[in-house]
Structure formats: C-alpha cells, structure tokens
Amino acid sequence: MPDAILLDWNMPMMNGVDFLRQLRMEPQGQGPRVVFCSVESEPDRIREALDAGAAEYIMKPFDGDIIGAKFAEAGLL
Amino acid sequence: VNPADIELFVALARARAGLKVDPAKTYLIESRLAPLARREGFAGIAELATALRANRDDKLIWAVVEALAMGETDFFRDRAVFDTFRSEILPTLARLRGAAPIKVWSCACSSGQEAYSLAMIAEEAVGLLPGAQVEIYGSDISERALEKAQSGLYTQFEVQRGLPIRRLLEHFDKVEDNWRLTPRIRQRVRWRRVNLVGDMTAMGQFDVIFCRYVLASMDVPYRRRVLEALSGLLPPDGLLVLGPQETAETITQALQPVPGRAGIYVRNPAFRAAA
Numbered sequence: 001m002p003d004a005i006l007l008d009w010n011m012p013m014m015n016g017v018d019f020l021r022q023l024r025m026e027p028q029g030q031g032p033r034v035v036f037c038s039v040e041s042e043p044d045r046i047r048e049a050l051d052a053g054a055a056e057y058i059m060k061p062f063d064g065d066i067i068g069a070k071f072a073e074a075g076l077l
Numbered sequence: 078v079n080p081a082d083i084e085l086f087v088a089l090a091r092a093r094a095g096l097k098v099d100p101a102k103t104y105l106i107e108s109r110l111a112p113l114a115r116r117e118g119f120a121g122i123a124e125l126a127t128a129l130r131a132n133r134d135d136k137l138i139w140a141v142v143e144a145l146a147m148g149e150t151d152f153f154r155d156r157a158v159f160d161t162f163r164s165e166i167l168p169t170l171a172r173l174r175g176a177a178p179i180k181v182w183s184c185a186c187s188s189g190q191e192a193y194s195l196a197m198i199a200e201e202a203v204g205l206l207p208g209a210q211v212e213i214y215g216s217d218i219s220e221r222a223l224e225k226a227q228s229g230l231y232t233q234f235e236v237q238r239g240l241p242i243r244r245l246l247e248h249f250d251k252v253e254d255n256w257r258l259t260p261r262i263r264q265r266v267r268w269r270r271v272n273l274v275g276d277m278t279a280m281g282q283f284d285v286i287f288c289r290y291v292l293a294s295m296d297v298p299y300r301r302r303v304l305e306a307l308s309g310l311l312p313p314d315g316l317l318v319l320g321p322q323e324t325a326e327t328i329t330q331a332l333q334p335v336p337g338r339a340g341i342y343v344r345n346p347a348f349r350a351a352a
Contacts, residue, residue: 041233041251042251043246043251046242046246047246050242050243056241056242057242058237059233059237061233061234062233062234062237063234063237063238066237066238069238069239070237073241073242
C-alpha cells in the first residue's frame, strides 16, 4: 500500500469517493493518507470526500506550492 | 521609469507611513502604482508623479502610500503562533480576565486574514472557555485592504493558503467561485484604519497585539517608534507578537522576550520612554 494517495472526485469507471470507501474496506486500506484534488468545490462534495476518509482536499485550480502545504496538513510531511 | 518619479514615491511612503521602499525595485513600484494611476485617470505613473508635484492632493498622496504599503498575507500564517494563542495565551487570559473582555489586535492586517484567523480560534474556543469575552480588532493603513477585509470575501486561491479544509467548511460559505466568512466570524472583528507611525495614544489598551511582518517594511527609526508606541498599549501581562524571525531587543529596550516563545514579547517594566 502507498503512504499517500492524491485522488480526484471525477475518474472513469469509479469516482474518487467510491474508490476511497472501497479502499477503506480492504485489509490494509486504513493506511494510506488520502488527499483529494478536484475541480469539485461545492461544500457538500467536499464533505462527502472527508466523510469517506479523506484527510485534506485541494480545489482546482490551485497554486503549485499548495500541494506541499496540504500534505503537511494531512500529516504527511 | 524616471528615477526622479521613483524618488518622489519612495519619499512620500517614508514621510507618511515610515515605509522603506527600495528605489531599485522599480518593477514592484510600477506594479503597485500602475493600476492606481489607471484608476485615477492618468495615462501612467509618470503622469501620476506630475500630478502629485503639481498639487499636493492629500487623497492622492495617501492612495500612493497605501498602494505601496499593501502586504501579502495568508490565513494562519506561521501556524505555531496560532497554536500557542489557542492553547496557552487565550486560556491564560480567560482565567486572568474573568468576564472582562480580552482585547486582541491585528495591527497591520492587510486584507484581514490574520484577524479572521484569530476570530476563528475565538469562535472555536467558545465552549471551552465559558464566559470569556474575546474582542478582535483589525487595522491597516490601507483603506482598500480594509474594504476587502471587511467584505470577508476571499478567492479560492486565498482560502487554500493556510486554511485546513475543515476550517474552510466550518467558517465559510461558498459564494459563486469565492468563499465568504460566516456572519458569526465577520461580526467578531471590528475594523479601523490606523497608521502605526501616527499618534496612537488614544487607542486604548490591548491584551495581545499581533504586529508580524510589519517592521521589516519600515525605515529603521520608525521601527523603534512603532514598537515603543505598541508596548505602551499593553497592560503589564499583555503580549506583543512579532514574526518568529523578528526581534525587538535589537531595536528597543521597551520589550522583553518571553523565554522559549520566538517572537513573543512583554513590556519591560523598567523601561521609560525618552521624553
């Protein structure tokens, strides 16, 4: 399992929140810290990602140096 | 750009606000003043300089000074000091003050992020510190910065700088593509325009004054003046908060560092300002 996953809401086949819910049901799925990075910026959508287990959330578009700050916020740096 | 025009702008910023503007940074001066020149109906900053020389229009002079003073800021800039404020400073003051208000001043708040960061902490402490009355004040030299601060409206780029996502959801409402602080947080902050090198004797007392990243933008003699004026507004147990890399002891004897707390100072009881 990776230590961190940068995940979008919108993906082909399965969206990011469904992916995260499934990941958390895997035997070692609690491990990875998940940071969402998505054009979805409505509060309800963000809340859904956090409720599913995301540690932080980056809204696109964003400044380049935000990723480091958000990873630190998620306890990854 | 005409060097004489640059000298004029630099001299005005120094005389009015104690600002140290490097005349070699012509790009910075241009980027700050070109939009102002356009807004005021001038073809460019050369015409703005000509107008300033022709009639010493106070409003126009202040517009120039304010544009040069505009600082950059983030929510919860340098997280550690906000953690200290939340976990140590606020509970201690709540115990000492009882039902009397705890007055906290962000004295050069630019577009308001520092004052609102303090307001969010105060709001989150409501249930933890029953009876504590926290009053947050935000001031800046720039009317334009204060207008933005007062609106409580920030872009997506601004709210992503320093603000954890849960605090964003808790304290902001989404307004089209921007984010606005909730009325509860906005109502916690009182705003006013203050020139730190002006007369501050009528300001009253503050329990905690945040004055971060301000001194470096000021000309050396003004740094001392500002620190001594601010120290005079602190009660004996009040705190002055500078940036973590900023120091007061090389500038004035009026303040003493709090051991183990970078950038945090108390008044030096032995200090008497020179008459």
